[in-house]
Amino acid sequence: MAARFIVEADGGSRGNPGPAGYGAVVRDGDTGQLVAEAAEFIGHATNNVAEYRGLIAGLRAARELDPDASVDVRMDSKLVVEQMSGRWKIKHPDMQPLAAEARTVFPRGRVTYTWIPRERNKDADRLANEAMDAGRDGRQWEPRKPAGAVDAGAALAAEPPLEKSAPKVGWAAPADLGTPTTFVLLRHGETPLTPQKRFSGSGGTDPELSDKGRWQAERAAEALAARGSVQAIVASPMRRTRQTAEIVAARLGLDVRYEEGLREVDFGAWEGLTFAEVQERYPDDLSAWLGSAKARPTGSSESFTTLTHRAGVARDRILARYPGQTVLVVSHVSPIKTLVRLALGAPPDSMYRMELSAASICAVQYYADGNASLRLLNDGSHLR
Incomplete structure (x- = not known):
């Protein structure tokens, strides 16, 4: 009789994209006993790529044990489970060949996909982190124990029945995902450069709030106090964001924690110029910048690609520090747009739209399965 296996797989990226790795375990479908495990550091990649690579590795490990087996894949990635189950389209070009490869390991109909909460995917998550740690140290992952050394049958038997479909996120998140972590994203108030629409990044004069900017920050503080949900404040260390955050913090009775990753991008030689002035003085720069997230203005140390990396790292640090809480994140146009874009899975050029x-205020909620939901964008009702 052909075997029945359970494959648990996961992947991660420290930076998204950043140094990435995957982990996968294969269990006997009847006893829950661990029979195989796999992990690998895969270099620079996104979370989703790493998750798919973990899926493929787990399926291949199961096939090596019995090519005629049936497999129940269990992952905490809603994206992978829904796409491989055929309920979601696979639009991203990096995902399409990986999904196609996963489908070739076993014949159609012999693999099912089940979403599980992250806390029930700990072994695969541990292996993925071990692989990333190994990559950080300049080596590849090696197993610590022979396959079969861990008997998880009793633990599996005690677990509640698995959900057979991925949870819905957004406006009706299920209780088994727990309380989401909410980022209330507040752009700083006006500076003297704001109404003139001049580039003002981390490489410029670091202007203060104008009188109007202070008034805006006070109105935001009143609105946030009325909502009554903010439990922590994290801000960019630049002067205008510090001043905005301090005005809100004084109203809410909270302290401010500063995060370097929330700084505005460095605009180099464009600092202090209007868009029209940049177009006149640096036309090639501007054309390249509008055409590629990897382009940098003359004299700048950053592109939107590098901003995406550091903003993603900052996001993950905040999520780790304040799980399940509502955090006011006081930042700038580019970092906030980047966090919104990442939450939506939108392409880099969406920032220009x-x-x-x-x-203004935006809000993003982050769920236990790694997904995010945009709840609010560019709300300025408190300023009217």
Whole structure:
């Protein structure tokens, strides 16, 4: 009789994209006993790529044990489970060949996909982190124990029945995902450069709030106090964000924690110029910048690609520090747009299609399965 296996797989990226790795375990489908495990550091990649690579490795490990087996794949990645189950389309070009490869390991109909909460995917998550640690140290992952050394049958038998479909996120998140972590994203109030629409990044003069900017920050503080949900405040260390955060913190009775990753991007030689002035003085720069997230203005140390990396790292640090809490994140146009873009899974050029007014509020919720939901964008009702 053909075997029945359970494959648990996971992947991660420290930076998203960043140094990435995957982990997978294969269990006997009847006893829950661990029969195989796999992990690998895969270099620079996204979370989703790493998750798919973990899936493929787990399926291959199961096939090596019995090519005629049936397999129940269990993952905490809603994206992979829904896409491989055929309920979601696979639009991203990096995902399409990986999904196609996963489908070739076993014949159609012999693999099922089940979403599980992250806390029930700990072994695969541990292996993925071991692989990333190994990559950080300049080596590849090696197993610590022979396959079969861990008997998880009793633990599996005690677990509640698995959900057979991925949870819905957004406006109706299920209770088994727990309380999401909410980022209330507040852009700083106006500076003297804001109404003139001049580039003002981390490489410029670091201007203060104008009188109007302070008024805007006070109105934001009143609105946030009325909502009554903010439990922590994290801000960019630049002057205008510090001042905005301090005004809100004084109203809410909270302290401010500063995060370097929330700084505005460095605009180099464009600092202090209007868009029209940049177009006149640096036309090639501007054309390249509008055409590629990897392009940098003359004299700048950063592109939107590098901003994405550091903003993602900052996001993950905040999520780790404040799980299940509502955090006010006081930052700038580019970092906030980046966090919104990442939450939506939108392409880099989507940043050029977002409007974020001074002292406007956005909100993103992050769930236990790694997904995010945009709840609010560019809300300025408190300023009217």
